[in-house]
Amino acid sequence: MEAAIVKEPETDHPCSENACAAGVSGIRDAVYVLNGKWKLPLIFTLTEGPKRFKDIQRSLGDITPKILSKELKELELNEFVVRTVYSTTPVTVIYELTPYSKSLKQVLHELRDWGINHRQRIVNSRKTKQ
Amino acid sequence: MEAAIVKEPETDHPCSENACAAGVSGIRDAVYVLNGKWKLPLIFTLTEGPKRFKDIQRSLGDITPKILSKELKELELNEFVVRTVYSTTPVTVIYELTPYSKSLKQVLHELRDWGINHRQRIVNSRKTKQ
DNA sequence: GATACCGGTATCCTTTGGGATAGTAATATC
DNA sequence: GATATTACTATCCCAAAGGATACCGGTATC
Numbered sequence: 203m204e205a206a207i208v209k210e211p212e213t214d215h216p217c218s219e220n221a222c223a224a225g226v227s228g229i230r231d232a233v234y235v236l237n238g239k240w241k242l243p244l245i246f247t248l249t250e251g252p253k254r255f256k257d258i259q260r261s262l263g264d265i266t267p268k269i270l271s272k273e274l275k276e277l278e279l280n281e282f283v284v285r286t287v288y289s290t291t292p293v294t295v296i297y298e299l300t301p302y303s304k305s306l307k308q309v310l311h312e313l314r315d316w317g318i319n320h321r322q323r324i325v326n327s328r329k330t331k332q
Numbered sequence: 333m334e335a336a337i338v339k340e341p342e343t344d345h346p347c348s349e350n351a352c353a354a355g356v357s358g359i360r361d362a363v364y365v366l367n368g369k370w371k372l373p374l375i376f377t378l379t380e381g382p383k384r385f386k387d388i389q390r391s392l393g394d395i396t397p398k399i400l401s402k403e404l405k406e407l408e409l410n411e412f413v414v415r416t417v418y419s420t421t422p423v424t425v426i427y428e429l430t431p432y433s434k435s436l437k438q439v440l441h442e443l444r445d446w447g448i449n450h451r452q453r454i455v456n457s458r459k460t461k462q
Numbered sequence: 463g464a465t466a467c468c469g470g471t472a473t474c475c476t477t478t479g480g481g482a483t484a485g486t487a488a489t490a491t492c
Numbered sequence: 493g494a495t496a497t498t499a500c501t502a503t504c505c506c507a508a509a510g511g512a513t514a515c516c517g518g519t520a521t522c
Contacts, residue, residue, distance in 0.1 A: 225380075225444050226391060229373045232447030238479070239367070243359045250355075255499050261356060267500060269480060292489055292498055305449070309442045314355050316439050317362030323432075368509070385469050397470060399510060422468055422519055 232309075235280055240265060240273045245282060245303060246310050252298035282306075362439075365410055370395060370403045375412060375433060376440050382428035412436075 236242055240262070247253065247261040259270055274297060277283040282303040288294040366372055370392065377383065377391040389400055404427060407413040412433040418424040 223391075224448065226373050226377055226393075228444035228447035228451075229376045229440065230369075230447070231451045232443045233369060233372055235450065237369070239360075239363060240480090242363055243356050246359045247356055256497085261353075263356075264481095266481060266483095268482095268502085271500065272480090292487090295499060302453075306446060309439070309446050310359065312439045312442050313362045314358035316436065317358035317360070318354065319435070320365065321358075321361045370510090386467080394511095396511060396513095398472085398512095401470060402510090422517090425469060 238273070240269065241277065242310065242313065244270075244273055244277065245299065245306060246314065248283065248297060248299045248303075249307070249310065252296045255295055255297070258297065368403070370399065371407065372440065372443065374400075374403055374407065375429065375436060376444065378413065378427060378429045378433075379437070379440065382426045385425055385427070388427065 236245075243262055244258065247258060253261070255267075255270070255274075258274075259265055259267065262270070265273075274283060274285070278285055281300055283297055284300055286296045286298070288296065366375075373392055374388065377388060383391070385397075385400070385404075388404075389395055389397065392400070395403075404413060404415070408415055411430055413427055414430055416426045416428070418426065
């Protein structure tokens with residue numbers, strides 16, 4: 203993982219509709235920072251409040267520590283998450299969302315609802331098929 | 333790509349908060365079907381109306397035909413996209429969104445806005461750093 | 463006859479994502 | 493003294509994602 207936080211701006215693709223390119227690259231930019239299997243679930247679970255490493259691991263179900271560690275570092279780099287160490291014994295490490303990542307609230311909300319609904323749709327369609 | 337359209341339901345992780353697990357797996361389910369670099373941009377570009385293979389390729393900027401073909405097939409399987417062949421000479425192939433995929437409208441809308449905003453934020457922060 | 467367009471395939475390759483497993487120091491608990 | 497917990501890191505490995513390049517048949521255009 204390099205220090206690069208955003209990829210370079212898209213080469214402007216010639217596009218007949220003006221709004222088109224802007225819309226597509228908006229989506230692409232979002233997908234670029236929120237890529238992978240874990241970032242959105244991870245951010246979502248932190249919307250419930252600050253959590254410790256192990257707690258996050260439990261919330262997410264089956265993420266390995268290596269992956270979780272990597273994801274958290276990327277989210278720190280991109281200023282979604284802040285990591286704080288408390289000198290208790292043993293040390294306590296707290297991860298919490300930055301104010302900026304609150305801007306993802308609507309996205310997460312919509313995505314969660316859609317996901318829940320989508321699963322239900324599949325379950326129903328399986329039932330009617332039998 | 334097998335016929336599997338959804339992964340099996342999450343093993344229920346024991347989770348103190350009730351809403352927690354549901355929220356996280358909602359997100360995970362959504363991410364599971366919308367994974368990768370291209371699916372969301374692809375669906376988004378089709379919200380502008382039905383398009384031909386080459387047109388989609390142009391809208392997306394730099395996707396190779398192999399990848400585009402694969403993504404379209406997956407979206408067909410998951411009932412987001414319908415492919416129609418017209419017997420013109422040469423044949424015309426039209427891809428368009430299903431009514432179901434219209435349910436992604438809010439998600440796409442939020443994500444696009446967020447992405448546009450996020451890029452602007454980065455650009456600004458680069459300026460102030462110089 | 464050469465070139466270009468359309469809707470893809472085929473082949474090859476590199477990168478990454480992500481999982482499995484083990485181990486670490488420091489402390490607390492039985 | 494053995495075991496558990498926390499917050500990780502290290503090592504190894506595999507599969508999937510995705511890109512580069514070339515090519516195909518059919519048609520239209522120059």
